[in-house]
Amino acid sequence: MTELVLKNVSRRYGNTLAIDKVNITVANGEFLTLLGPSGCGKSTTLSTIAGLDRPTGGSISFGDNVLFDAEDGTFLQPEARGFGVVFQSYALWPHMTVEGNVGLGLKLRKIPAAERNKRISEVLDLVGLGPLAKRYPGELSGGQQQRVALARAIVFRPPLLLLDEPLSNLDAQLRQQARVWLKDIQRELGLTTIYVTHDQDEALAMSDRIVVMRSGKIVQLGTPQEIYRTPVHPFVASFIGNANLIEVTGGAAAQAGGCDVRLADGQVIRAQTPLGNLNAGKQLLAVRPHLISCTKADNASEVAVEFGMENYLGDHFEQVVRVAGTEMRLSLDEPRPRGGGKIWIRNEDAMVFEAER
Amino acid sequence: MSHVTMTDMPHMPAQGAHFDRARLAQWLIFVVTAALMLAPALPILLQVFVDRPLYAQDWQFTLGNITDIFRSERVGQVAATTGLFAVFSVIIAQVLGISAALLIGRTDMPGRKLMGDVLMWPLYLSHLIFALGWVVMYGPSGFVTQAIAQQSSAPWNLYSIGGMSLVAGISQAPLAYLYCLYGAVRSVDSSLESAARTVGAGPLQVLRWVTLPLMVPSIITSTALNLVIAVETLSIPLFLGRPARIETLSAFLYGEGIASSSPNHGLVAASSLLLMMLVGSTLVLQRILLRQGHRYETVKGKGSRPMPLGLGRLRWPLAALTALILLVTVVVPISGIFLRAFTTFLSPLIPLSKVLTLNNFSKLFADEANIRAIVNTVEISLISAALGTALAVAVALVVQRSTFRFTGTLEALAYSPRVVPGLITGLGVFYAAIILPPMGWLRGNIGIIVVAYVMATLPLALGVIQPAIVQVSRDLDKAARTVGADWTGAMRIVMIPLLRPALLGSFILLFVFHLKSYVIAIFLMAPGLEVMGVSMLSLWTNGEVGLLAAFASLQIVMIAVLLVLARILFKVKIYD
Known part of the structure; x- marks a missing residue:
């Protein structure tokens, strides 16, 4: 079974570690997303897989082939890896037609013209650009360019498809459509895919598994549901689902399960810790804005707060509440009057993590 | 299309051979460049430390050439002359070039486009041609000089350090102009200037406090380049300096290495080294001066062409002055060459x-x-x-x-x-x-x-x-x-x-x-x-x-x- 395996892959630029001992295994046919804020190392990781960047440590293998090994200095050049890559900028060659862009990979593989033309028109039909084969990239819209970039990457039937934020240059509506379309093609071709994005919605909607990265390290690896429902790190909770992070104090807890934490003003919130491993003292409480309720709920802690500013966001309001010298965001259908009030947080929605060192 | 694993990938490009080809090409480029650059430099270095021409038999190592240089009064004088000539000509080139960049690139002076084109002429021609034009028109027996001398004595002497510097300065002004025009005047975001207007600066104050300071890196770069060119130019010292026994390093090298019947190769090589060090230190100085470059970095604004600054009442007088300078220093000498080419003798006394x-x-x-x-x-x-x-x-x-x-x-x-x-x-x-x-x-x-x-x-x-x-x-x-x-x-x-x-x-x-x-x-x-x-x-x-x-x-x-x-x-x- 063909598997991509990254073992302790590191990339150092001078004194900074762009990626730090990253371990990932990608199964055949899987859609894996590298998710994180800019500068987290996700694009660097993708570049090392593509062979466009040479790691400074670790090893990468694909099936039986070693692509990179820091120990013995093995490094397979990108052209010898044969992976399809879609660049964030699309990187279409402006001096070649759509056909020329898509066909170069086949030409370099010395595929005869007849077969080549057949494959080019096949793949252009697949991405819905058949009639535009003779156009130049400069004559295409952003969405069309993005499709050419994909066609160019899959036309030579790569065993692995690498996508670096391919949708980030599209406007919001087009991005939604392209997401569905891209996922359909991936499923249809059964392509093993690694996808880099900073957009949590994209990641949740498309992936089989998500790797959340921060500062060059993997923070969590799991299915979209696992990542969203049971984040193992406050960063994951806040990055995916915009959870409020509040400093609290609490007792030690070795196992996962229920626990109590105390806000700075002494109010107690009944919560649960997904990992355990808590030391007594400073801890972090994560609560998602839309899970905070302004009406009494069962199995919930009641918290006295001060309602503040609201912002109208179209389908809902976001309102700020002040509590114990800090702020939380609430997602509400209707804003509450400013001033004193109460909110309820259900025990299962309040997640406690060890404070970040 | 179906998924194909890597091991049975059809038509994979060959791996090992390609890797080698790229490295081979890169090494080839490196070796060719290194050979081309070092082959001429190393023999000169060798010649500096050898007691007779490299092509002679039985040469021996010596430091004599270097001590000769430092002992020779002539070389000292030549170096001083070179320095003086270089500094004067650079000052002239920079003043003309910077003023032209501001006037032509930034203001509403009438005829600025045409004048910008004329200003470029000296850059397309060699110093040799340009110096010839000046000699023909403004030399001691030049057409213009003679025309004026009919009334009084000769009003100027082109065969002097001042004259040499003027000719070199004018022929290098386009370089300063170009660097300042494209390096700063045209590329500076016009909103920086607009911002100065909003805080109360008038058009000339904008030039003084914003535009000119932002030109500093371009000024430094073009100054260094012009210094180098002034030090190595040959025809101007040869045409204008020699008759008055003014000698620069380049003319000295030419005289010793080519014109002399028994060239002293050791001395020539040693003074070449001196010249290279002069030039090298200029470029090092330029790098040091530009270290603070970020202070002049401007975020490039797109689109909006900056509004040209209005000169008001000065518009026409400044245009007339610029046109006159260009006419006298560029158009007249170049016309002089054509005139001389089609005549047996050029004098205001003969029709x-x-x-x-x-x-x-x-x-x-x-x-x-x-x-x-x-x-x-x-x-x-x-x-x-x-x-x-x-x-x-x-x-x-x-x-x-x-x-x-x-x-x-x-x-x-x-x-x-x-x-x-x-x-x-x-x-x-x-x-x-x-x-x-x-x-x-x-x-x-x-x-x-x-x-x-x-x-x-x-x-x-x-x-x-x-x-x-x-x-x-x-x-x-x-x-x-x-x-x-x-x-x-x-x-x-x-x-x-x-x-x-x-x-x-x-x-x-x-x-x-x-x-x-x-x-x-x-x-x-x-x-x-x-x-x-x-x-x-x-x-x-x-x-x-x-x-x-x-x-x-x-x-x-x-x-x-x-x-x-x-x-x-x-x-x-x-x-x-």
Whole structure:
């Protein structure tokens, strides 16, 4: 079974570690997303897989082939890896037609013209650009360019498809459509895919598994549901689902399960810790804005707060509440009057993590 | 389409062979560049420490050449003169160039476009031609001088350090103008100036407090370049200095190395080294001064052309003054060359109609050596411009777009000719052809001049090509790698076609540069190897001013035609 395996892959630029001992295994046919804020190392990781960047440590293998090994200095050049890559900028060659862009990979593989033309028109039909084969990239819209970039990457039937934020240059509506379309093609071709994005919605909607990265390290690896429902790190909770992070104090807890934490003003919130491993003292409480309720709920802690500013966001309001010298965001259908009030947080929605060192 | 695993991938590009090909190409480029740059430099260094010419037998190592230099009063005086001449001419060039950049690039002065074009003329012509024009019109027996001297005594003396500096300064003003115009005036975000207006600055105060300070890096860069050019220029000291026994380093080198019947090669090499150190320290100083560059970095604004500053009542007086300066310093000398070319004798005392003649041209074309010089020049310029552009793009791609291990060294090597004045490049190639066996076969054919030209102008070509490469996104060649092209393939299929306009620009720039060049080939001359510039220099030495003017007119026309053709056919404007 063909598997991509990254073992302790590191990339150092001078004194900074762009990626730090990253371990990932990608199964055949899987859609894996590298998710994180800019500068987290996700694009660097993708570049090392593509062979466009040479790691400074670790090893990468694909099936039986070693692509990179820091120990013995093995490094397979990108052209010898044969992976399809879609660049964030699309990187279409402006001096070649759509056909020329898509066909170069086949030409370099010395595929005869007849077969080549057949494959080019096949793949252009697949991405819905058949009639535009003779156009130049400069004559295409952003969405069309993005499709050419994909066609160019899959036309030579790569065993692995690498996508670096391919949708980030599209406007919001087009991005939604392209997401569905891209996922359909991936499923249809059964392509093993690694996808880099900073957009949590994209990641949740498309992936089989998500790797959340921060500062060059993997923070969590799991299915979209696992990542969203049971984040193992406050960063994951806040990055995916915009959870409020509040400093609290609490007792030690070795196992996962229920626990109590105390806000700075002494109010107690009944919560649960997904990992355990808590030391007594400073801890972090994560609560998602839309899970905070302004009406009494069962199995919930009641918290006295001060309602503040609201912002109208179209389908809902976001309102700020002040509590114990800090702020939380609430997602509400209707804003509450400013001033004193109460909110309820259900025990299962309040997640406690060890404070970040 | 179905999924195919890597092991049974059909038609995978061959792996090992491609890897080797790319590395091989990169090493080849490195070795060629290193050989080309070091072969001329090392013999000069060797000659400095050797007691007799390199081509003589039984030479021995000595420090005598260096002590000779420091002991020689003459060399000290020559160095002082060179310094004085360089500083004066740079001041003139910078003042004229900066004022022109501000006036032409920034204000509503009438006729600024035409005047900007006229200002560029000296840059397209060699110092030799420009100096000739000045001598013909403003020299002691020049047309204008004589016309004024009829009433009183001669109002000026062109054969002085002041006169030399003025001619050099005016011929280098376009360079300062260009750097300031494109480096600052045109590229500075106009909102920076608008911002100054909003806090209460008037138009002239904006120029004083915002525009001018932002030009500082361009001013420093062009000052350094002009200093280097002033130190190495030969024809101006030769034409204007020699009659008054004023000697600069370049004229001294020429006199000792070429004109003298028994050249003192040790002294020549040692003073070359002195000259290179002078030039090198100028460039080091420039780097140090530009270290604070970020203070002048401006976020480039897109689109909106800055509003030209209104000069108000000064509009017409300033335009008239600028036009007068250009007329006197550029148009008159160049017209003088054409006038002299078509006359037997040029004097305000004799009516023009009595001296008009085509004799100069028929004499020029009667001499087979002159025809040969023209043919050789065109041939050499074409080959050198093509080879030079090819080498420059190869070097630039390795430096900017490869993982080659010694890119830093390669770039330093490629730019090293900047510290080697043209005269010395020629000297170095001459020495190299004598002592290095593989270069021997170049002796006696145009190959030797081509080698010198390609070496001397590599930085110039890189200056055109490197910025163009920066404009091409790195993703474009990376993308080629991911679909199966190796490094050489990615460069050939993607980069070279995208760089075509820059390559054309570099080719034309080099072609013009070689066409007008006269300094580099001086030491490489041999019967049958004449080039226009050097032939013109010897016409001057032989006092054949009429012939020289005819030759110069011919060269001016050739260059003008070439530039116009380039503009029309390829839409290439050099120096943009």
